[in-house]
Amino acid sequence: MKIKKLYINTIGCQMNVYDSEQIAERLHRIGYVTETRVEEADLVIINTCSIREKAEQKAFSFLGRLAKMKRDKPRLIVGVCGCVAQQEGQKIIERMPHIDFVLGTQAIDRLPAAIERIEKHPCRIVDVDMSQVIQESADISAPPKPHEVSRFVTIMRGCDNFCTYCVVPYVRGREMSRDPEKIISEIKSLVVNGIREITLLGQNVNSYGQKQDLCDFPTLLKQINDIDGLFRLRFTTSHPKDLSDDLIDTFQSVEKLCYHIHLPVQSGSNDVLARMNRRYTREKYLEKVIRLRETCPEIAITSDIIVGFPGETRADFEQTKALIERVEFDSLFAFIYSDRPSAPSGRFKGKVTEKEKKQRLQEVFDLQAHITQKIHSGMKGTVQEVLVEGYSKKQVDENRSRAPEAVQWTGRTTGNKIVNFVQGDSCIDKSVEVGKMVHVRIEKTFPHSLWGSVVTCDPGHSLAKGEESYAA
Ligand code: 5AD
Numbered sequence: 001m002k003i004k005k006l007y008i009n010t011i012g013c014q015m016n017v018y019d020s021e022q023i024a025e026r027l028h029r030i031g032y033v034t035e036t037r038v039e040e041a042d043l044v045i046i047n048t049c050s051i052r053e054k055a056e057q058k059a060f061s062f063l064g065r066l067a068k069m070k071r072d073k074p075r076l077i078v079g080v081c082g083c084v085a086q087q088e089g090q091k092i093i094e095r096m097p098h099i100d101f102v103l104g105t106q107a108i109d110r111l112p113a114a115i116e117r118i119e120k121h122p123c124r125i126v127d128v129d130m131s132q133v134i135q136e137s138a139d140i141s142a143p144p145k146p147h148e149v150s151r152f153v154t155i156m157r158g159c160d161n162f163c164t165y166c167v168v169p170y171v172r173g174r175e176m177s178r179d180p181e182k183i184i185s186e187i188k189s190l191v192v193n194g195i196r197e198i199t200l201l202g203q204n205v206n207s208y209g210q211k212q213d214l215c216d217f218p219t220l221l222k223q224i225n226d227i228d229g230l231f232r233l234r235f236t237t238s239h240p241k242d243l244s245d246d247l248i249d250t251f252q253s254v255e256k257l258c259y260h261i262h263l264p265v266q267s268g269s270n271d272v273l274a275r276m277n278r279r280y281t282r283e284k285y286l287e288k289v290i291r292l293r294e295t296c297p298e299i300a301i302t303s304d305i306i307v308g309f310p311g312e313t314r315a316d317f318e319q320t321k322a323l324i325e326r327v328e329f330d331s332l333f334a335f336i337y338s339d340r341p342s343a344p345s346g347r348f349k350g351k352v353t354e355k356e357k358k359q360r361l362q363e364v365f366d367l368q369a370h371i372t373q374k375i376h377s378g379m380k381g382t383v384q385e386v387l388v389e390g391y392s393k394k395q396v397d398e399n400r401s402r403a404p405e406a407v408q409w410t411g412r413t414t415g416n417k418i419v420n421f422v423q424g425d426s427c428i429d430k431s432v433e434v435g436k437m438v439h440v441r442i443e444k445t446f447p448h449s450l451w452g453s454v455v456t457c458d459p460g461h462s463l464a465k466g467e468e469s470y471a472a
């Protein structure tokens with residue numbers, strides 16, 4: 001079989017990263033190999049995101065650039081997948097003559113057949129059918145690459161919450177949880193092949209299993225915790241309204257679960273929260289934060305904020321800032337509100353000007369920078385458990401070859417903070433390795449990372465990554 005080259009451009013969230021892996025794995029089975037240079041590819045796919053206007057513009061600007069490539073190389077196949085594909089469907093084909101196929105969020109299984117059809121007889125395909133359930137085969141997840149330590153695993157798709165600003169329920173469909181047995185067997189196979197950390201993905205993992213009467217989310221976490229060879233478990237995202245006491249307790253009872261929760265608050269104003277259809281108040285949100293910290297004092301809490309939602313007054317915004325100051329999030333993702341197709345808030349009155357939205361965003365960034373700096377400074381001198389993920393960016397960029405003590409590594413704390421570190425003189429066990437747990441003393445702090453030296457390599461976690469599986 002002739003080797004055909006596949007280039008995938010992934011825009012958007014971790015779920016899209018997972019979906020791109022799924023796409024690649026399905027196409028490897030029909031003879032494609034992944035290529036990292038777009039100009040070398042026979043097939044170019046863009047996996048798109050439409051959560052905010054900016055992400056959608058990014059997709060169209062990449063697609064625009066591909067028009068010239070297609071003119072120079074007429075046999076090139078170009079396709080659009082993901083949320084923009086679902087949302088725009090036929091319109092993309094009409095607007096852009098160089099696009100061969102548009103496949104929506106629930107059509108991944110049908111992708112290989114579509115490509116094979118186009119290969120045989122050039123034609124244009126639009127498939128945005130959401131009525132068929134994704135057929136998952138147990139062995140679909142791609143084997144890890146050498147030195148890969150951490151993977152995302154989607155446990156549910158879609159969303160039933162209908163926050164008024166959000167396009168997800170329209171482009172990803174209704175909430176559907178995957179079968180726990182399939183999830184567990186996928187994770188087991190990743191762990192056997194060297195993965196040490198798993199992040200479970202869903203738009204609202206807290207409601208996992210409830211609709212289909214599968215096991216609940218805390219039970220799923222406990223079952224995954226029992227998988228031998230797995231060191232760390234994370235999940236994202238949690239809707240505050242569904243964060244149960246049972247789930248909060250798992251931060252104590254599930255030993256591999258990392259001390260981090262991403263709990264998007266979106267706004268600190270009860271008026272705005274009601275119009276967003278979030279179904280909690282600032283008081284309820286703060287109660288959950290208190291409960292989390294009582295149960296797990298070390299927990300890192302991160303969040304999402306939208307500024308400039310229609311009708312957000314200065315007073316509403318001040319409430320958001322007051323909540324940020326009260327909670328002291330470890331980090332924040334803040335976004336300028338944008339109208340999305342199908343999302344009801346596009347029709348709400350009281351649009352905030354672009355200038356004012358930018359001003360509010362900057363105020364959130366400044367406030368959070370101050371809080372993060374305070375939290376990071378407080379970590380100076382502490383010893384943190386870190387899972388080694390690889391060489392630090394600096395080490396790679398500068399292509400350094402150095403004495404083992406000076407090699408610069410990178411990894412994350414349980415609270416998901418990036419730590420760059422060296423082996424250091426006091427580390428007796430001179431064997432920092434990708435996939436091992438090490439203890440790092442924090443010596444310096446930066447706005448987005450920490451810096452330190454290894455104190456010990458954890459003997460309890462000395463299973464060198466993939467010893468068996470990478471023998472080949
Ligand atoms: N405008 C701005 N931000 C949005 N988000 C979702 N929809 C919009 C929108 N229309 C943000 C929310 C969500 C995150 C993933 O993206 O904060 O939590």
Ligand code: SF4
Binds near residue numbers: 159163166239
């Ligand atoms: Fe969108 Fe709300 Fe669902 Fe999150 S919970 S995906 S913000 S509708």
